[in-house]
Amino acid sequence: MTGKNPYDRLLKEVTAGGKTYKYYDLKQLGKKYDKLPYSIRVLLESAVRNCDNFQVKEGDVNNVLDWEVNQAVEGGVEVNFKPARTILQDLTGVPAVVDFAAMRDAVKALGGDPDKINPICPSDLVIDHSVQADFTRTEDALQKNEELEFTRNRERFIFLKWGAKAFRNMLIVPPGSGIVHQVNLEYLARVVFTDGDILYPDSVVGTDSHTTMINGLGVVGWGVGGIEAEAVMLGQAISMLVPQVVGYKLVGKLSQYATSTDLVLTITKNLRSLGVVGKFVEFFGPGVAELSIADRATISNMCPEYGATVGFFPIDDNSLQYLHQTNRDSNKINAIETYLKVSGMFRDFTNAAEDPTFSQVVELDLGTVVSCVSGPKRPQDRVSVTEMKPAFTQCLTNRVGFNGFGLKEDALKRKGSFLHEGKEYTITHGSVVIAAITSCTNTSNPSVMLGSGLLAKKAVQAGLTVAPYIKTSLSPGSGVVTHYLRESGVVPFLNQLGFDIVGFGCMTCIGNSGPLPDYIVNAIEQNELVCAGVLSGNRNFEGRIHPNTRANYLASPLLVIAYAIAGRVDIDFETEPIGTGTNGKNVFLRDIWPSRAEIQAVEKASVIPAMFRDVYSRIENGSNAWRSLEAPEGKLYPWDKTSTYIKNPPFFDGMSKSLPDPKSISNARVLLLLGDSVTTDHISPAGSIARNSPAARFLANRGLTPKDFNSYGSRRGNDDIMSRGTFANIRLVNKFLTLPGPRTVHIPSNEEMDVFDAAELYKKDNTPLILIVGKDYGSGSSRDWAAKGPFLLGVKAVIAESFERIHRSNLVGMGIVPLQFIQDQSADSLGLTGKELFNIEIPKDIKPLQHITVKTDSGKSFEVIARFDTEVDLLYYRNGGILNYMVRKMAA
Missing domain, CATH: 3.30.499.10 (Aconitase, domain 3)
Known part of the structure; x- marks a missing residue:
């Protein structure tokens, strides 16, 4: 049960933009606040404002306030964080809305109220990943590409239009409006929420890894898996470890012939070499004042490429000027400025006295950047x-x-x-x-x-x-x-x-x-x-x-x-x-x-404000083609069994209200033996569907010709396609084979075949599957199907040398066990061929980051770390995944 917020004693009043608001005065928490990195101050404010001693506890507040100590604790200190909003693009948004629709059906089947499955925090979805460059170098290329986009994606767009009406608190921005992150920057970002009685900082998680772009405007935001985003949409807190914060000091000025792109590629190489995975990066120093918000946003956008969770620029005068330039309401801008200054979240980058404490500091002279x-x-x-x-x-x-x-x-x-x-x-x-x-x-x-x-x-x-x-x-x-x-x-x-x-x-x-x-x-x-x-x-x-x-x-x-x-x-x-x-x-x-x-x-x-006013005054209306789409009515979606785009997924088939017992993994086979830097594009490609692939055969059997196959990205609402498209990248390097491609060896028969076909044979024999992979498994775009797809193939665990942050979370969210080799160990060092049978004993009372033993039929055994990083990870795992947990919770 939620309780009264013990920090309501910190509430103060302030007048701004002709209105009186309240805000939580964090300065009353003591001198520790004054030296916190600005990004951590946003996490602290959220913890204070949302403290109910249920989802967010006083311990979370204290753990964030004691950041300087806790960021250095080996193994990390867990805290809960509730973002102010979520944002989605359509390739990840369609499967999220499909899951919401399926969850409504599942809650109803368990005797609950399906209308409880509804976004609780504000959620925006921008349709921007469906259009393809079929036509180029002609005056009518734009018109032809948009017409083809609607022809290909009609079913998806009708479904999204249904979702816009069926779900409360969800804004859907029609196709042809722009890229999600730029629309977020220019229009959707609040910077400070001013709609209610309480002022508080904007923060966001998104189903695209480049959600980090909004950090350039001083909004803390990062990408999460679609699965985790759905939980946030349903009012759940994100469990995270108190991050280290790398201070990146910028000095000097860019030369006359260097661009912001040159700067960001320089920073990307620098920080990737430094190693900032799982850390926050916060920019400071007089050089920041020389950068426009667009320059900062370019740097923040590439945050996933240098590996950090956020690449944050605190708000300064340039940020406020940008809000005026992009035609934000002047009263709201006044409230934003007033709140940030009284709360100690406004920066003057030329004043070194305002520099906070950082975990470590690196420096770049902008004048050294070259093309x-x-x-x-x-x-x-x-x-x-x-x-x-x-x-x-x-x-x-x-x-x-x-x-x-x-x-x-x-x-x-x-x-x-x-x-x-x-x-x-x-x-x-x-x-x-x-x-x-x-x-x-x-x-x-x-x-x-x-x-x-x-x-x-x-x-x-x-x-x-x-x-x-x-x-x-x-x-x-x-x-x-x-x-x-x-x-x-x-x-x-x-x-x-x-x-x-x-x-x-x-x-x-x-x-x-x-x-x-x-x-x-x-x-x-x-x-x-x-x-x-x-x-x-x-x-x-x-x-x-x-x-x-x-x-x-x-x-x-x-x-x-x-x-x-x-x-x-x-x-x-x-x-x-x-x-x-x-x-x-x-x-x-x-x-x-x-x-x-x-x-x-x-x-x-x-570049003048009138342009932003003209574009965004009509952005929610969409084109004539969008407005003419007729979507179904009702709270439950009427699934069309003939659709190859939208399908009720099998994630909740046979689900009961009671929790299943954790099961050990016995006599598992290795589906794929992979090396380092396997990306989510390798696991679940978004591009075209190859004509000789299992997905193409499935579509051809339903009467479609190659010109109508569209892309994997556009068909993420159909699990039949996406399971067949799992590991379908032509550049996948599987160590079982000599040539790259979406193929593997079915161990019992020693036959080479498509990955999906091998998984189907294993499924017929009730053989559980695992993956053995190298470093940085799951790097690249946040992609929930990179976890959903292996789940549908029958993968129960992944043993990796290391995981990308979002992908590890997504694996847990689908009930797949992420296991990590002990430091300096790997499949090669242990002499594993991948042809063995594997037995993985998972204790019923397993703890976060517990070491467990993997045994093989060759007599070899080795320890791995169960990468359940937090108790919340374990809660989701015990439920069979985050979506199952939410269904049980809403049906209870």
Whole structure:
């Protein structure tokens, strides 16, 4: 039972914006508060305000207040945190709403009231991951892509429209509005909640790992699995460990020719090398004052790539100016400023006396940042532009790995030719075939977007062009971008280089790059070419952008255009011309590169509040196509058994009100033996459905042709597709096999087959399955199907050298046991082949982080750590997962 808040004694009154509010005055808690990192102050305020001695206890408050001691405790100190709101995008939002609908059915089946399954905290869902770059380089590409988006996703959109009406406290932003994180930044973020009688800081968890982007505006937020987000939506607190906070000090100024993208790629490599997984990073120092909110948001967006939980910028005068620029209500801005100053949460970055205590401090001089990219396979592998040519050349012959393709010397001169629009072209290793200005990382930032427009203008005026076979595209993060690009006059020049606006959504960065022409694909495949994609996104893992771009580089929008003009990534821009311009004159990149001062002058004139007012005044209405959709009525969803998009999942089949006993795992087989850095894209790809895959066969058996297969991301509302798509990435490296691919060996028969087919054979024999994997298992985008899919295949446990934070939580949320090798041990060091039978005894009274024994039929046994990090983890596990726990709770 919840009780009276013991901290109501801290309530004070304050008048702001013509209204009197109350707030919890944390300064009364003593001097410890004054030296807390600003991000920790937000956690403390939430603990104080939500303290009911049931979900959030006085002990949680004390544990956060004693942060300086507790952040250093070995094994961590657990606290409960209740975020102020949740945010979802549609690839993760559709399965969340499907789960909500299924939970209503399950609660009803157990005799409860299904209407209790309803978001309790404010929840926003932005439809932004469905649009694909099928059409490019034409004036009507945007219209055609949006029409195709509605054709492909009609069932999903009808379902979401039902959810918008059926569930209270949920806002759904229609497709075509922009990218979730930019809409969050420009419109949805409250910064401080001012709607009720009590003022309190905004905080958010989201079902996309790049939810962290909102930290740039001073809102504490991070990505969680869809499963965990659903619990938060239902009023549950998040269990977490008191984090260490790394203070990242910025000094100096960026040079005239460095961009925010160069800065973030530098920080990403720096922090990834430092090791900040599970930690907060908080930026401070006089250099922060030199950065716009868009610059800060770019840095915060890439937080998952450097591995931290948050990359936080406390609120300062720049933050308030941004709220005015984005047309927030002036009375609310006044209340925000007043509250932050009286509560000690407002920062002056030039005043070192305000610097809090940190776990450790690192420093970067902004003046040392140079132009760079990251790749060819990971966002943390930064390469300065001056080193790009030798670095790529070396990658070709390096052994296969994150920086190698393993080519032999005789393969280096291979070329492929094809006819495009009647003209013959030749491509080779390093040729650019996809160049995309895409994703929230950069399209949130007017400086680099306008910079790319100015570079395009100078390029066109110099007589430069982009080869017509290169798939170029521009997918802005919001409609506001279109406004200021047009206002600045750069759109015609972008169009002339092929960077027409093709959609408002994630697109290429999520793998929705659309197809390449068959003749280009044939030229690449027949000659085994390492061709390149260059994008202004945040992820470039193998197989993510497009199956035929083996090398992918993250770059600023300016460099995306530069490499598109050059047509290749193995170019030294210092010594080689980017192209031949008017009258056969060589043009170098330095000849057309705009300075930071030029860009800032155009930005000041072009980005105005009226643009934000115009775009967001009508954002909730959607297009004519959205408004014309007719959705079902009622609290329970009328499932269509013929649908291949939306299906009632089997997670609650046979569920009872009573708790099942924890069961040991006996005579388990290894489904896959994997190495390091297996991402959620490897486990549950979001891109296209291969025509020879189990998912394709399933769809074909239901009368669909390949053009209607759509993507795995779009079909996350159907477990039949998603279970067949689990481990379906063509770049998956399974140590049972010699070649990459979505295949494994069925141990009893010693036959090679698709992963799904092997799992089905094991299921017929009632054989439980486990996975044995390396370091950083589950890195990449937060993806609940990366846990749901293995669960449906029959995976009971994963033994890893280490786990990515969100994915470990998702495994627990699905009742899968995350087990971690003892430090310095691995499958290799223990001599495990993966062909053994495994027995894992799980004690009924298992404790957090308990060591348990794994035994094999070969006689080998070894200890592992059960990565149930908290008591709440164990509560969810004992219930068979977080959703089952919520159903039992709501049905009780």
